[in-house]
Amino acid sequence: MGSYTTGPGGDGYNEALLHKTILVGDSGVGKTSLLVQFDQGKFIPGSFSATVGIGFTNKVVAVDGVKVKLQIWDTAGQERFRSVTHAYYRDAQALLLLYDITSKMSFDNIRAWLTEIHEYAQKDVVIMLLGNKADVSSERAVRTEDGASLAREYGVPFMETSAKTGMNVELAFLAIAKELKQRAMQPLDEPRFQIHDYIESQKKKSSCCVFS
Ligand SMILES: Nc1nc2c(ncn2[C@@H]2O[C@H](COP(=O)(O)OP(=O)(O)OP(=O)(O)O)[C@@H](O)[C@H]2O)c(=O)[nH]1
Numbered sequence: 001m002g003s004y005t006t007g008p009g010g011d012g013y014n015e016a017l018l019h020k021t022i023l024v025g026d027s028g029v030g031k032t033s034l035l036v037q038f039d040q041g042k043f044i045p046g047s048f049s050a051t052v053g054i055g056f057t058n059k060v061v062a063v064d065g066v067k068v069k070l071q072i073w074d075t076a077g078q079e080r081f082r083s084v085t086h087a088y089y090r091d092a093q094a095l096l097l098l099y100d101i102t103s104k105m106s107f108d109n110i111r112a113w114l115t116e117i118h119e120y121a122q123k124d125v126v127i128m129l130l131g132n133k134a135d136v137s138s139e140r141a142v143r144t145e146d147g148a149s150l151a152r153e154y155g156v157p158f159m160e161t162s163a164k165t166g167m168n169v170e171l172a173f174l175a176i177a178k179e180l181k182q183r184a185m186q187p188l189d190e191p192r193f194q195i196h197d198y199i200e201s202q203k204k205k206s207s208c209c210v211f212s
Helices: 031-040 079-089 104-108 110-120 144-154 169-185 195-205
Strands: 018-025 054-063 066-075 094-100 126-132 158-160
Touching: 018 031, 018 079, 018 110, 018 169, 031 054, 031 066, 031 094, 031 126, 031 169, 054 079, 054 169, 066 079, 066 169, 079 110, 094 104, 094 110, 094 169, 104 110, 104 144, 110 126, 110 144, 126 144, 126 169, 144 158, 169 195
Parallel strands: 018 066, 018 094, 094 126, 126 158
Antiparallel strands: 054 066
């Protein structure tokens, strides 16, 4: 885990170290689309072109007046690239694990992904489960409560997202950035930041994020 320097940055924020975050999940669940939506605020519809290998995007998020730099690695979901991506798990401070709410198989594979994560990633890595493509409600194959229940079982935060509409995309990355910043900077005698509570309170604030 990186520690922060305290000198003021040129833009009024304190300088911060880079936090490595990795997007993982089956091929086609929307990892690249989620990153493009977060980075550029757009969704590129059309034919699906699978990621080959791995690449990253740097993104700076402002958390309570502190710059948190996320280096977000987009991995290829296809099985044949798995050994390449394992090598990147070790240095990751956060992992966003995606399934597609219209694909039961991508959801069923989440347990296998979590086994891999526990095998290759650091013990204290921040994990968040995301059910993506929440905009495609007519083809839903995984109930919201099943996603929430699996997340509870593994003790990880959960939300549904849409890389298409942008629903909860910023919230997911912001929650990760907050958690990483708090872990690095929070004095020991202060109450710990609760990522679950933060996500639930933010979901309630926004009518876009309430599932009924
Ligand atoms: N409707 C809808 N389509 C989405 C969403 N996210 C991704 N897609 C579509 O799903 C397909 C796969 O998306 P990608 O972002 O390439 O998936 P990926 O997980 O990066 O796939 P790999 O690179 O093979 O691991 C594309 O056709 C996207 O346009 C979403 O939230 N809603």
